Structure formats: C-alpha cells, structure tokens
Amino acid sequence: MSEWWTYRLSNFLLFSPRTYYRLLELYNAAIWPAQVAAFLVGLAILVFLVRPTAARARLAAGLLAACWIWVAVAFHAKRYATINFAAAQFAWAFGVEAALLLLFVMFQRGHGRAGGARPGVWIVGYALFLHPFAGLLAGRDWRGLEIFGVTPDPTAIATIGAVLVLARGRRWLLLAIPVLWCVVSGFTLRAMKAPDGWILFGAAAAALVFALRRRATSPVTRAG
Amino acid sequence: MDRRRLLLSMAAAGAAAALRPLSAAPARSPLLEKPIPSSGEKLPLVGLGSWVTFNVGDDPAGRDSCAEVMRAFFQGGGRVIDSSPMYGSSQEVIGYGLRKLGAPRQLFSADKVWTSSAGAPQVEESRRRWGIARFDLLEVHNLLSWEEHLPKLLEMKAAGKLRYVGITTSEGRRHEEMEKVLRSQKLDFVQFTYNVLDREAEARLLPLARDRGVAVIVNRPFRRGELIEKLGRRPLPPFAAEIDCSGWPQLLLKFIASHPAVTCAIPATSRVDHVRENLGASYGRLPDEAMRRRIVEYVEKL
Numbered sequence: 001m002s003e004w005w006t007y008r009l010s011n012f013l014l015f016s017p018r019t020y021y022r023l024l025e026l027y028n029a030a031i032w033p034a035q036v037a038a039f040l041v042g043l044a045i046l047v048f049l050v051r052p053t054a055a056r057a058r059l060a061a062g063l064l065a066a067c068w069i070w071v072a073v074a075f076h077a078k079r080y081a082t083i084n085f086a087a088a089q090f091a092w093a094f095g096v097e098a099a100l101l102l103l104f105v106m107f108q109r110g111h112g113r114a115g116g117a118r119p120g121v122w123i124v125g126y127a128l129f130l131h132p133f134a135g136l137l138a139g140r141d142w143r144g145l146e147i148f149g150v151t152p153d154p155t156a157i158a159t160i161g162a163v164l165v166l167a168r169g170r171r172w173l174l175l176a177i178p179v180l181w182c183v184v185s186g187f188t189l190r191a192m193k194a195p196d197g198w199i200l201f202g203a204a205a206a207a208l209v210f211a212l213r214r215r216a217t218s219p220v221t222r223a224g
Numbered sequence: 225m226d227r228r229r230l231l232l233s234m235a236a237a238g239a240a241a242a243l244r245p246l247s248a249a250p251a252r253s254p255l256l257e258k259p260i261p262s263s264g265e266k267l268p269l270v271g272l273g274s275w276v277t278f279n280v281g282d283d284p285a286g287r288d289s290c291a292e293v294m295r296a297f298f299q300g301g302g303r304v305i306d307s308s309p310m311y312g313s314s315q316e317v318i319g320y321g322l323r324k325l326g327a328p329r330q331l332f333s334a335d336k337v338w339t340s341s342a343g344a345p346q347v348e349e350s351r352r353r354w355g356i357a358r359f360d361l362l363e364v365h366n367l368l369s370w371e372e373h374l375p376k377l378l379e380m381k382a383a384g385k386l387r388y389v390g391i392t393t394s395e396g397r398r399h400e401e402m403e404k405v406l407r408s409q410k411l412d413f414v415q416f417t418y419n420v421l422d423r424e425a426e427a428r429l430l431p432l433a434r435d436r437g438v439a440v441i442v443n444r445p446f447r448r449g450e451l452i453e454k455l456g457r458r459p460l461p462p463f464a465a466e467i468d469c470s471g472w473p474q475l476l477l478k479f480i481a482s483h484p485a486v487t488c489a490i491p492a493t494s495r496v497d498h499v500r501e502n503l504g505a506s507y508g509r510l511p512d513e514a515m516r517r518r519i520v521e522y523v524e525k526l
Contacts, residue, residue: 019279
C-alpha cells in the first residue's frame with residue numbers, strides 16, 4: 001500500500017453496517033442460549049475478582065480463556081470471516097490471548113490487587129451489565145445485543161478489567177491483544193458511524209492509564 | 225418516450241417480475257449501449273458493482289435481497305456485474321443470485337485478480353464462486369503485481385478461457401502507473417474512478433484510453449454514496465429534464481456515461497428501487513459537451 005495516506009477509514013470497511021448488525025443478530029439466534037451461560041460465567045468472574053484468592057484468580061483467568069476460545073471459533077472463524085477476510089487473523093489473535101490466559105493459570109502463584117484493581121472490577125461490571133445496551137442506545141436492534149463471553153467487544157473490555165485486578169508483573173502480555181482489539185473494533189464501529197466506537201477507545205485508554213499507574217496497594221498472596 | 229412513461233414502464237416491469245422469464249425484457253425505449261473498442265461488442269451504459277453491497281456473508285435474507293437486485297438489473301437490460309476476491313462474500317453472493325435466476329445469458333461477468341501471488345488458483349476459485357464456465361473480463365485489481373498477472377491473463381485469453389483483459393485502480397490512485405501500462409500493454413479494459421467531482425481522469429487517462437482503443441469501466445460513480453447523500457438534499461437542476469433525468473443518480477451516471485471514452489459505470493447498490501433508478505440512466509437522451517459543463521458548474525456551486 002504505497003499510497004496509504006490516500007485511504008480513509010471507510011476504505012477498509014468491506015461490509016455495510018446493516019450487514020454487520022445482521023450478522024450479530026443471526027449469531028445470537030444461532031447460539032442461544034449460550035448467552036445465558038456466558039453471562040453466568042461473567043458473574044462468577046466478577047465475584048472472583050471482588051474477593052480474589054490465588055485459586056479464584058486462576059479460575060477467573062481460566063474462564064476468561066474459555067470465552068476467548070469461544071469467540072475465536074464461534075464468532076470470528078465461523079461468522080465474522082464470512083464478511084471480513086481479516087477475521088481469520090482475529091481468530092488466531094483471540095486464540096493466542098486464550099493461551100496466554102491459560103499460561104497465567106498454570107504459572108501464577110498469587111494474585112495482584114495491583115494499581116487499577118478497583119477500576120478493573122468496575123470495568124468488568126460495565127462489560128457484563130452495561131455494554132450489551134450500548135448498541136440499543138445507538139439505535140440498533142435488541143437481537144444484536146453484544147453479550148460478554150460470546151462477542152468480542154465486551155469480552156475484550158472485561159479482560160482488560162480482569163487483568164488490571166489479577167496480574168502484577170508483565171500484565172502487558174495479557175493486555176496487548178484486548179487493547180489492540182478495542183482499537184480495531186473502535187475504528188470499525190467509527191467507520192460505520194456508530195457512536196459506541198468511542199467506548200472501545202475508552203476501554204483501551206483505561207487499560208493504558210490504569211496499567212501504567214504504579215502499584216498502589218501491597219500485593220496479597222495466599223495459597224489457593 | 226418521456227421520463228414519466230419510462231419510469232412507469234420500469235415500475236410495471238418490476239411488478240411483473242415474478243411472472244416474466246428473465247430473457248423477456250420489458251418493452252421500452254432503446255437501451256443505450258457503447259461498444260468495447262477491441263471487439264465491437266456492445267455493453268449497456270450502466271453495470272452493477274458489488275463492493276460492500278453484496279458482501280452479506282451467509283445471511284439468507286441478505287442473499288435473497290441481492291438476488292432480487294440482480295433480477296431487477298437483468299430485467300432492466302443490465303449486463304455487466306463486477307466483483308473481486310477482495311470483496312468478502314460478494315462473489316459467492318453473485319453466484320447464489322445467478323443460480324437462483326437460472327444463469328441469465330445476458331450476464332457479462334467482470335472480476336479481478338487481487339493478491340500478489342496465487343493468480344491462477346485465485347481465478348479458478350473466483351470462477352467456482354460465481355458458478356460460471358469462464359469470465360468475460362478479468363482485471364488486475366489496483367495494478368497489484370500487474371507485471372506478473374497480465375501475461376497470464378493474456379495467455380488465458382489466447383487459450384479461449386477468457387474474453388477480455390484489463391487493469392483497475394480506484395479513487396485517483398496510481399494514475400501514472402496506469403497510464404504507463406495503458407501505453408505499453410495490449411488491454412481491452414481499464415477501470416478507474418471518475419465522477420462529476422473527481423475528474424482527474426479527464427486530463428490523461430480518458431483521452432489515452434480512447435486513443436488506445438480501450439474500454440473504460442468507471443467505479444465509485446457516487447463516491448460510495450457520498451454524492452447522493454449530499455446532492456440528494458439539493459434541487460435537481462432544471463435542465464435535468466432535457467436529458468431525461470428524474471433524479472440525481474441518473475444525472476450523475478449520465479454525466480459519466482456521456483464522456484466519449486467511457487463505456488459503462490458500475491454503481492453498487494443493495495436496493496431494487498436504486499438499481500432500477502440507476503438503470504434509468506441507460507435510457508433517453510445523454511448530455512452533450514455543453515450540458516456536461518453545465519452539470520459540473522451546477523454541482524460545484526452547491
């Protein structure tokens with residue numbers, strides 16, 4: 001792409017907003033009632049994050065990894081790839097994030113309570129309870145609700161929050177892909193003139209701000 | 225035939241869609257066509273693009289909707305459908321539409337070679353997705369690796385596996401390189417962007433294509449809908465009736481198609497009413513040079 005400066009955001013959008021939102025609606029209909037299970041998984045993760053122990057931290061990360069694998073296969077590879085050839089790469093990236101979370105499960109001996117822990121819990125709560133309604137507020141159909149654990153945006157936002165709570169050292173290893181996804185999805189939504197694209201940019205910014213804060217509280221490590 | 229009668233006849237054709245076989249085109253004023261310089265074969269002034277609009281994935285309702293657009297397109301006399309492997313599921317959706325419509329014989333299939341490698345397998349995959357025996361036209365998408373792809377496409381043409389060969393670009397990019405290829409290679413078609421506000425091609429590419437006897441397909445005639453969105457809120461110029469235009473889309477398409485070097489324009493749409501309106505530009509009177517200047521002046525003042 002030798003003349004990249006001549007391209008606008010919309011040049012990279014291969015599909016119409018109507019097609020993308022229809023894809024979400026059809027996906028939701030096809031996987032029902034997986035959304036209920038995903039929401040319950042999200043609730044469990046939130047509970048683990050509010051009062052984390054080493055065991056709960058590992059459980060939360062393991063459940064998150066399962067969600068990333070689900071989204072990689074069921075959403076990106078099977079659905080999104082039908083309208084966006086980049087979705088195959090997105091599926092791989094989501095798989096890598098799942099693998100990183102599983103490595104965290106295997107090797108993490110304590111849990112964080114690092115700087116950003118409390119905002120992290122709020123971010124997870126937002127992804128779980130409020131983000132599904134962002135599309136409704138933007139004027140889209142309720143059948144296209146984006147639910148944590150089965151669609152990429154709330155899953156990535158919640159993971160940012162969870163990593164802020166759980167991980168101490170090298171948290172960027174776990175944050176990089178969710179943050180990148182938020183940027184990619186934010187641009188996609190903005191190219192479709194969807195106002196909730198700004199939420200994704202906000203989540204990426206929150207990850208930057210809170211992850212860069214010095215660890216404020218002393219880490220507590222317990223046997224899980 | 226005046227504009228009102230023309231529109232009425234097109235509406236009647238739509239209402240009778242379910243009853244009429246595709247081969248039986250509705251009676252109306254003569255369809256305006258232009259010849260492909262290298263063969264003399266004539267093409268209607270308005271084709272059908274598939275960028276974004278036909279990329280509906282596996283959505284059954286979306287696929288049926290695109291098939292109806294294709295049905296209206298063929299019934300209105302349309303022939304050229306353009307796609308690319310870069311357009312997501314568009315090729316498969318076109319293939320679905322062609323199967324549903326019983327492989328209309330009037331189809332002029334135009335597709336592209338896109339990636340820098342895997343030219344032949346990609347062409348075969350594209351052909352399989354369309355579900356046709358061979359493409360009428362294959363072009364090198366955005367001039368990507370044209371040195372590698374053009375000889376192979378010309379070989380295909382010589383072997384009877386392809387009827388025409390061309391190159392494409394869009395939105396004003398790589399015009400100098402396109403000019404170089406136009407001068408040095410034996411092409412049947414070129415495709416680039418040209419519309420009432422993006423007229424860079426008038427300076428060199430359009431005259432060169434005419435001199436070299438190369439057919440011109442025009443993409444982005446509405447700047448991906450931006451022109452319709454902006455101009456649609458403004459009054460149509462009073463002189464539009466003099467060239468049988470009932471709306472901005474037809475005026476913009478007739479401006480493009482009336483350039484002597486242009487063979488056809490390929491607006492993309494996902495709506496049956498829009499494809500009918502677009503096809504209206506293939507009928508009636510075309511603007512002369514003086515009228516073309518008036519159109520530009522009018523639009524630039526808005």
